[in-house]
Amino acid sequence: MNSLRARAHLLFGRRSHQSLAPHQHLSPAVANDLVISTVDENSGIAMLTMNRPPANSLSMEMNEAICDSIKTIEANAKIQSVILSSTNPKIFSAGLDVTELVSPDKDRLPRFWNSLQQVYIDLYGSRLATVAAIQGHAPAAGCFLAMACDYRVMSAGDINSDTKKKHVPTIGLNETQLGIAAPPWMGQLLVRTVGFRQAELALALGTLFPPEQALAVGLVDDIVPHQKAESGEDQLIDLLPSQIKDQALNPLLQRAYSQARIYAKIPPQARVASKMVTREEHIFRMIAKRDEDTQHFCGFVTQKAVQKNLSAYVEALKNKSAKK
Numbered sequence: 001m002n003s004l005r006a007r008a009h010l011l012f013g014r015r016s017h018q019s020l021a022p023h024q025h026l027s028p029a030v031a032n033d034l035v036i037s038t039v040d041e042n043s044g045i046a047m048l049t050m051n052r053p054p055a056n057s058l059s060m061e062m063n064e065a066i067c068d069s070i071k072t073i074e075a076n077a078k079i080q081s082v083i084l085s086s087t088n089p090k091i092f093s094a095g096l097d098v099t100e101l102v103s104p105d106k107d108r109l110p111r112f113w114n115s116l117q118q119v120y121i122d123l124y125g126s127r128l129a130t131v132a133a134i135q136g137h138a139p140a141a142g143c144f145l146a147m148a149c150d151y152r153v154m155s156a157g158d159i160n161s162d163t164k165k166k167h168v169p170t171i172g173l174n175e176t177q178l179g180i181a182a183p184p185w186m187g188q189l190l191v192r193t194v195g196f197r198q199a200e201l202a203l204a205l206g207t208l209f210p211p212e213q214a215l216a217v218g219l220v221d222d223i224v225p226h227q228k229a230e231s232g233e234d235q236l237i238d239l240l241p242s243q244i245k246d247q248a249l250n251p252l253l254q255r256a257y258s259q260a261r262i263y264a265k266i267p268p269q270a271r272v273a274s275k276m277v278t279r280e281e282h283i284f285r286m287i288a289k290r291d292e293d294t295q296h297f298c299g300f301v302t303q304k305a306v307q308k309n310l311s312a313y314v315e316a317l318k319n320k321s322a323k324k
């Protein structure tokens with residue numbers, strides 16, 4: 001137990017009270033292209049905006065960029081909360097970049113998987129309070145990103161004012177629809193979020209939940225109707241990267257920001273210790289089985305039948321997009 005506590009300190013307690021970053025008031029957007037980080041030391045809130053067009057799918061480089069951004073923000077002791085968002089108004093993250101899975105390079109595949117495992121460790125185990133602003137679709141590993149946060153707000157959907165077409169985002173672990181299965185640590189996150197029976201059903205069927213249903217099963221904590229707010233939190237505009245600067249009155253981001261503020265006001269030591277209570281064992285269990293998990297993933301994905309399913313899925317995605 002002592003070693004668990006020591007390791008927990010490494011995971012959750014690291015740098016929480018030391019300032020490793022130079023003192024700064026409000027930083028301009030720091031972009032490494034794939035992920036844009038902004039911080040506001042006054043409010044203690046940061047924003048991590050995923051920016052990998054067209055779908056924020058998770059390639060190895062995207063996973064690494066997410067981890068780098070989390071670490072950079074964590075190194076600033078003045079920051080207590082982070083909002084995870086997307087520059088794409090219709091897609092939070094489309095999950096793993098499926099092109100990483102089809103006819104994979106045998107040296108890259110385990111490194112790719114390790115990069116996703118690291119996102120889980122760094123995001124689920126972050127000392128920061130994490131709020132997912134789920135504006136658009138969040139299938140599979142996109143749902144995982146949201147579940148690894150502390151709080152999830154989701155857009156109720158939107159009607160395009162020109163075409164009058166309704167956009168309703170969905171969220172869930174839809175892996176079985178692709179002929180693959182979520183790894184145990186990801187599936188268990190769903191169990192932890194929505195409870196055993198709902199998770200068992202949703203995992204087997206690959207259910208993608210629209211916002212109302214996601215709220216009903218507890219997959220998200222709040223849904224936000226799209227009507228533009230008249231006014232909002234002034235400080236939010238400073239946090240927004242240039243790509244989404246016009247979103248200051250977006251009600252979803254407003255709601256995520258106010259939740260991030262609530263978290264930022266809780267004494268961090270108490271907040272982090274309480275997070276440890278629910279998360280440390282889960283993280284350590286995964287770390288202990290990390291190599292086994294990688295071997296299983298590589299063995300599973302490279303099976304002939306699985307490759308056939310994945311190729312067909314990628315083809316269907318491309319055809320769908322080409323028909324637009």
Ligand SMILES: CCCCCC/C=C\CC(=O)SCCNC(=O)CCNC(=O)[C@H](O)C(C)(C)COP(=O)(O)OP(=O)(O)OC[C@H]1O[C@@H](n2cnc3c(N)ncnc32)[C@H](O)[C@@H]1OP(=O)(O)O
Pocket residue numbers: 054055057090091093094095096097098099137139140141142174175178180181182183296297300301317318320321322
């Ligand atoms: C032991 C085995 C363990 C296995 C590991 C399990 C863990 C995680 C699994 C995954 O995460 S697999 C990925 C699952 N993701 C999906 O099934 C989502 C696929 N995408 C969609 O359903 C749709 O794109 C969308 C997200 C609902 C958005 O729809 P929309 O109509 O707005 O956009 P599209 O035209 O479909 O797509 C735009 C553009 O993005 C490309 N794209 C979409 N998703 C992905 C992806 N996951 N990876 C790579 N690329 C993706 C799509 O091909 C289009 O590209 P272009 O053709 O326009 O270049």
